[in-house]
Amino acid sequence: MSQQKVAIVGAGPAGLQAAATLVSLGVSVEIFERNGSPGGHLKQWHALFPHFQNATHALNPLLNGVKGITMHLGSKVSEISHNGNTWRLLSDDGLKYESDAVLLTTGFNLFDASRKEEYGYGVYPGVVTSAQLEEMFNGQRPWPFDKSLAAPKIGFVHCVGSRDVKCGNRFCSKVCCVTAVKQAIEIRKRFSDSAVTCFYMDLRMYGLGFEELYHEAQVNHQVQFIRGRLSEASPAVSGKIQVKAEDTLMGRPLKLTLDMLVLMVGMEPAVKLTAQNNHLALGKPGFGDGFMADRELNTPEYLQVTPGLFVAGACKGPASLPDTIQDAKAVSVDVYNFLKTKS
Amino acid sequence: MANISWKDYEKRVPDDHFFYVRSCIRQTFFPGAETALLNILRNELGKDVFEDSRHTTCTGIGYHSDIIPLETIMTMVARQLSLMTEAGYRNLLVSCVTSFGIYLEMLDMWKHFPEKLEQTRDALRKTTGREFELPQSVVHASDVVFHFRNEILKRSSVRLMNCKSGEPLKVVEHVGCHYAKIFPHEGFGGAEFPSVLSGLVESWGGTVVDYPERRHCCGFGFRHYLIQENRGYSVSNAKVKFESMAPFQPDFIVANCPGCAMFLDKWQYTLAEMTGKTFSAHGHGIPVLTHEELAGLMLGMDPWKLGLQMHQVQVESLLDKLGILYAPIEKYRLAGVDIKPPARPSVLMV
Amino acid sequence: MINFGYTASESRHIDMDERLHPAIEKMLHREPSLKECIACGRCAAVCTAGYFTGMQFYRLNLMAHRGLINEMKQAARACMLCGKCQMTCPKGVNIRHGVLLMSQITDVLDV
Known part of the structure; x- marks a missing residue:
């Protein structure tokens, strides 16, 4: 019997981890990635919560794990179909590939912060996203304020594009709270006289070490946590940004002038899957389109009734890096078991 | 932003043949503004604008202050429209933002409650014997x-620039709520991206000041200034606005609403007397123009004929x-005769 | 100045642009456990003085962190120093010492 083949769509952490796991189980794998390089969002990241681990230290083992595996970079899969036991992938660049199973690890997109017009992203240079701040930490992006500034004032807005019905996203993006706390501490360490304020709805410190990090930020780094979601950001003189929020614990409105405002952008699905007979189209998600599947429940029917199609990682819903890697491993075993029953 | 279609925010404005209705308060506070508009439309642009001296207040201020009942204001609006019908016009041109909102509100109400339109027709017929047709367009x-704006620019030698430095003037624009x-x-621009004044300023060479309280109320608010005891609320709102714009050192304010223009102008005096503070570098305050006065200056009209004094x-x-x-000598002269200049305020420089 | 029969009010906004009063910084230094407060409200729910006054310790602490020194000092005087709050605090804040410092802030920590 010939070696069974699996096509993996997406070369982010989930796709890379799944590929390595499946290869270790004796399965032949090919990866299709729409971008020019593998690594997903992780490759732009500087440090990871809660221990400030260098992101490249997390990415390198994933990249090393797929050495020797065929990876089609710049290849955007637009359609998949199945005929009997055979799956067929079609990419925008005309690539065709047949396999015994397909694993979708299409991950997430970051929320487009310009959709929250009241925060002035894309209008005021001092308003940046959490992802852009990582690039500043990495030295890949200039700071929007003069670095020699004696005491820069920096604000973080939690839940930008998450828990927001008007953005079509009811869900919590899960990782932004602790990311903001991590980034706030990094700012305080980098600019010792800085003043950092976080505007939050509630702080969701779900993981081990997260609450401790929050405590450290509050007590050791004097990060101010204001319970109130930012209402608006406006330009103040000399390129600064004035923000308005209700300090809900004080029951009073509050205003503050900042040198930089960081928007904690949430996660949105990167791909919308539309099923029609034996064809599945991978399209652009529209307003309010959810993730592909809940991790445990609510698996869409076409995933249940279509043997050989699997999904893993953040395309199922907001997930941290450890979540994603664990899920990729678990789903890889499902894929392996599926292939075993067929052979 | 990519998902906004700016076409949704465009408004159709007729090119000619307007029936003009005036504001009840503007002639006191900005006495040259309405004349300037008529002058520009008729003499500069050669448009046909008709007005009927029999038209009255729209009673909007009374309506918004809970003094005038709905039936009354509907009949008042109907009467103005009957004058327009009688004159053979279909394009209503409204001077005042409050009236503009009132006309639109009544037309919208009649659309959704046709029985109200019938009641109004009936009331107008019984009280005055008049009939009316609905306008084809209502423009402010x-x-x-x-x-x-481009026709005006073509005829103008003025640009909203500092003639010495060549820098664009910094303009605060304030669009009336209604x-x-x-x-x-x-x-134009809808409620969220109002471009009717910012578009003017930018096409005439100025820059618009984007300051934190740009969308804050001028403080007018109808009931809030009508009663003396409430006026503190009104003046406090204006103060918030001035304090927010002052650091940007705006060269002037342009407003399209009688209330906004009036309060942004007058409250600077009141606040100066109350607090000793003014909002410009040399204590003169920030000049306030209406859109017509600004257009008049663009077209070289005499500032004193525009009533800027x-x-x-x-x-x-x-x-x-x-x-x-x-x-300067013409500032306080009327029909060739000197008139007494007003008393000087104690704080605001004149 | 003219009396117009009405006055302009000050804004209710908390202005975070002003630096913390040095006395507040000193107080936080003297009683660092004040920085631990998470405004959960346990202190206020058991407060003896809170039955009859607006005493809420967590709000005093918020006032301190927002720079509202005069309001804080005034409000702290409602405390009876019974210490029930301290028993219920999950973060171990030394509330009694904190309130004592707050109520006398500009007297004992004058800078």
């Missing part, structure tokens, strides 16, 4: 100025920046 005076917040599709904040500093010549 600032819509028309915006619509003809211009587009009630019926967003009836205003009737403003609380004096405009000479602005005229100097614009390079507009004026005769």
